Amino acid sequence: MSDLSRLSVNQETIRQWSLPELAEGCVTAGVPGVGLWRAPVQEYGVERAARLMRDAGLTVTSLCRGGFLTGDDRAPALADNRRAVDEAAALGTATLVLVSGGLPPGSRDLHGARERVAEALAELAPYAADRGVRLAVEPLHPMFASDRCVVSTLGQALDLAERFPAERVGVVVDTYHLWWDDRLAGDIARAGSRIAAFQLADWITPLPAGVLLGRGQLGDGVVDFRRLWELVEATGYAGPVEVEIFNEDLWSRDGADVLAEVADRYVGHVLPA
Amino acid sequence: MSDLSRLSVNQETIRQWSLPELAEGCVTAGVPGVGLWRAPVQEYGVERAARLMRDAGLTVTSLCRGGFLTGDDRAPALADNRRAVDEAAALGTATLVLVSGGLPPGSRDLHGARERVAEALAELAPYAADRGVRLAVEPLHPMFASDRCVVSTLGQALDLAERFPAERVGVVVDTYHLWWDDRLAGDIARAGSRIAAFQLADWITPLPAGVLLGRGQLGDGVVDFRRLWELVEATGYAGPVEVEIFNEDLWSRDGADVLAEVADRYVGHVLPA
Numbered sequence: 001m002s003d004l005s006r007l008s009v010n011q012e013t014i015r016q017w018s019l020p021e022l023a024e025g026c027v028t029a030g031v032p033g034v035g036l037w038r039a040p041v042q043e044y045g046v047e048r049a050a051r052l053m054r055d056a057g058l059t060v061t062s063l064c065r066g067g068f069l070t071g072d073d074r075a076p077a078l079a080d081n082r083r084a085v086d087e088a089a090a091l092g093t094a095t096l097v098l099v100s101g102g103l104p105p106g107s108r109d110l111h112g113a114r115e116r117v118a119e120a121l122a123e124l125a126p127y128a129a130d131r132g133v134r135l136a137v138e139p140l141h142p143m144f145a146s147d148r149c150v151v152s153t154l155g156q157a158l159d160l161a162e163r164f165p166a167e168r169v170g171v172v173v174d175t176y177h178l179w180w181d182d183r184l185a186g187d188i189a190r191a192g193s194r195i196a197a198f199q200l201a202d203w204i205t206p207l208p209a210g211v212l213l214g215r216g217q218l219g220d221g222v223v224d225f226r227r228l229w230e231l232v233e234a235t236g237y238a239g240p241v242e243v244e245i246f247n248e249d250l251w252s253r254d255g256a257d258v259l260a261e262v263a264d265r266y267v268g269h270v271l272p273a
Numbered sequence: 274m275s276d277l278s279r280l281s282v283n284q285e286t287i288r289q290w291s292l293p294e295l296a297e298g299c300v301t302a303g304v305p306g307v308g309l310w311r312a313p314v315q316e317y318g319v320e321r322a323a324r325l326m327r328d329a330g331l332t333v334t335s336l337c338r339g340g341f342l343t344g345d346d347r348a349p350a351l352a353d354n355r356r357a358v359d360e361a362a363a364l365g366t367a368t369l370v371l372v373s374g375g376l377p378p379g380s381r382d383l384h385g386a387r388e389r390v391a392e393a394l395a396e397l398a399p400y401a402a403d404r405g406v407r408l409a410v411e412p413l414h415p416m417f418a419s420d421r422c423v424v425s426t427l428g429q430a431l432d433l434a435e436r437f438p439a440e441r442v443g444v445v446v447d448t449y450h451l452w453w454d455d456r457l458a459g460d461i462a463r464a465g466s467r468i469a470a471f472q473l474a475d476w477i478t479p480l481p482a483g484v485l486l487g488r489g490q491l492g493d494g495v496v497d498f499r500r501l502w503e504l505v506e507a508t509g510y511a512g513p514v515e516v517e518i519f520n521e522d523l524w525s526r527d528g529a530d531v532l533a534e535v536a537d538r539y540v541g542h543v544l545p546a
Contacts, residue, residue: 108497110453143416145453146495147478152453180383180418180425205420209482222419224381 002267008033008061009262010199010244011040017255019044023056029259033061033240035199036091038084050091061240062095062136062197063088069120070101070113070150077101081124089131095196096128097136097172102147113150118160125168136196137161138172141180143211154178154187161194170196173232174244176215179203179223188231195237200225200270201245208248215245218265225270233272241270275540281306281334282535283472283517284313290528292317296329302532306334306513308472309364311357323364334513335368335409335470336361342393343374343386343423350374354397362404368469369401370409370445375420386423391433398441409469410434411445414453416484427451427460434467443469446505447517449488452476452496461504468510473498473543474518481521488518491538498543506545514543 009031011022019040026034034053041049041063053060066084069077081098088096100117107113121135128135139157140149151157157171171194178184180203188195202223204216218225229241243262250258282304284295292313299307307326314322314336326333339357342350354371361369373390380386394408401408412430413422424430430444444467451457453476461468475496477489491498502514516535523531 103495108495110455141416142414142453143480143484146476153455156455180415182383182426182429203419206483207416207480210479211416211484222376222381 002263003271004030004263004266005032006239006241007031007263007266008035008059008240008242009259010035010064010242011037012064013243013245013250013262014255014258016251019049019052021255023052023058025256025259026058027056028256029263031259031263032057033059033242035062035064035242035244036060037064038087041087041091046087046090054092059240060091060093061242062097063091063093065097065099065138066135067098068101069098069117071104074120078120078123081120082127085124085128085131085133088133094132094134095136095170096133097138097197099138099140100149100151102145102150110145110150114156114160117151118163121160121164121169125164129168134168134170134196136170136172138174139177141177153181153183154191155183158187158190158194166192166194170194172197172199173228174199174201175223175225175228176201176203179228185231188235192235195232195235195239197242198232198237198239199242199244200266201243213246213248215247217245217247217250217261218243219269226272229270229272241266275536276544277303277536277539278305279512279514280304280536280539281308281332281513281515282532283308283337283515284310285337286516286518286523286535287528287531289524292322292325294528296325296331298529298532299331300329301529302536304532304536305330306332306515308335308337308515308517309333310337311360314360314364319360319363327365332513333364333366334515335370336364336366338370338372338411339408340371341374342371342390344377347393351393351396354393355400358397358401358404358406361406367405367407368409368443369406370411370470372411372413373422373424375418375423383418383423387429387433390424391436394433394437394442398437402441407441407443407469409443409445411447412450414450426454426456427464428456431460431463431467439465439467443467445470445472446501447472447474448496448498448501449474449476452501458504461508465508468505468508468512470515471505471510471512472515472517473539474516486519486521488520490518490520490523490534491516492542499545502543502545514539
């Protein structure tokens with residue numbers, strides 16, 4: 001038997017599945033963790049989703065996502081993020097993934113936008129900590145810097161997170177977004193105990209229009225997963241390893257086949273040999 | 274009259290124009306510089322293109338491009354790059370833009386690929402210097418790291434270039450590729466006299482499929498051109514400022530209209546107020 005004990009599958013990897021199908025599918029496949037998204041969880045019912053996963057014996061490894069904190073109208077964004085914290089707490093996960101948001105309309109000021117994120121973190125972190133939830137700042141690939149996330153490198157995420165206690169604000173290491181960065185090894189070491197989530201997807205080309213759904217199945221692209229595993233492992237991180245792939249080809253297939261392939265690729269390309 | 278004395282238009286910005294149309298159009302518009310590409314120049318004839326531009330009183334500010342030096346079969350790539358040097362010399366430009374190339378098939382080793390680029394630069398730089406041509410290493414946006422250019426930041430380009438004398442190997446500062454990088458100001462200062470070309474395009478979204486043709490007209494996106502101008506100016510760079518936009522909308526329009534718009538946007542968004 002291969003060791004799937006740390007494997008988690010993000011529900012967007014198999015978005016063709018309902019939450020009950022996801023729960024049943026993971027149990028059948030021996031995958032112990034799931035990463036969830038707010039919209040489908042809200043639709044199903046937060047408490048009901050929490051019960052579903054608990055009854056199936058599954059661990060909710062993260063909730064995606066809060067964030068989008070760079071806009072001019074701060075109050076609604078903060079209120080929505082507090083709800084996201086509440087949902088994470090209800091689901092029993094300690095990790096709320098935050099995607100910062102892009103440049104406000106008409107702005108060219110990336111630095112200023114990141115400072116707004118810092119201000120929002122200062123407001124949200126105590127609220128989250130009171131509920132046992134850690135905010136996990138996720139750097140997204142620089143191709144998303146203008147319209148989705150002004151935090152583009154792990155170094156930038158750490159520049160934000162390090163203003164707060166490590167147990168309150170962590171960072172996400174997502175191979176898809178960070179694989180290209182020659183400073184990544186140093187930044188992972190710097191992250192240390194701040195690594196709140198380790199997410200996997202492969203980098204493949206050509207990128208599709210809009211570039212959001214261009215992620216590759218593990219092993220189909222250029223990411224050196226074993227090296228990144230070693231770097232993350234060296235920090236002492238022993239938490240879940242979550243596969244999060246947005247790819248329309250995967251969504252068009254049978255969910256159980258996709259999950260079996262994910263587990264297979266995880267063993268073949270990610271787990272230390 | 275606005276000061277267009279440093280403006281150059283890369284021919285790919287108006288690829289609907291033949292070389293004679295480009296020459297005539299630039300003269301008419303008062304644009305003194307052109308950046309050329311190897312394929313259309315070869316098709317027209319290198320010597321003939323050189324004469325055309327010289328007779329029009331235009332300066333060839335750069336030749337795009339050499340490079341693609343990361344593959345296993347080094348000899349043909351080096352031979353082709355020597356031809357590119359010869360063409361640059363014949364055109365009377367001192368700047369040959371190099372795009373490094375992506376990962377070799379099956380490789381996941383970005384660092385190793387960059388070292389191959391360094392080895393190739395060592396072979397090419399003396400040949401180029403003998404012909405009055407400087408190699409200009411161009412970092413491309415990280416979204417091209419796997420399939421087009423393993424050099425993704427100005428810092429990485431400098432790590433390569435600084436192994437050689439500044440007059441032999443320089444770097445390209447292209448706003449489209451570098452605007453997102455929070456280390457850019459420091460890296461431009463570090464570049465100093467190594468800046469061999471300053472190229473402009475704006476960053477707009479959504480990106481099209483393949484992401485190659487997603488560049489925006491100056492002022493249509495999020496790039497803070499005036500700030501980048503100041504940073505480059507502060508190094509002492511006083512050379513051409515070359516507008517290089519790959520965009521199918523621009524290519525579908527009347528070339529003279531596009532060039533007039535480029536000049537107008539250059540004055541309104543780039544030149545110091």
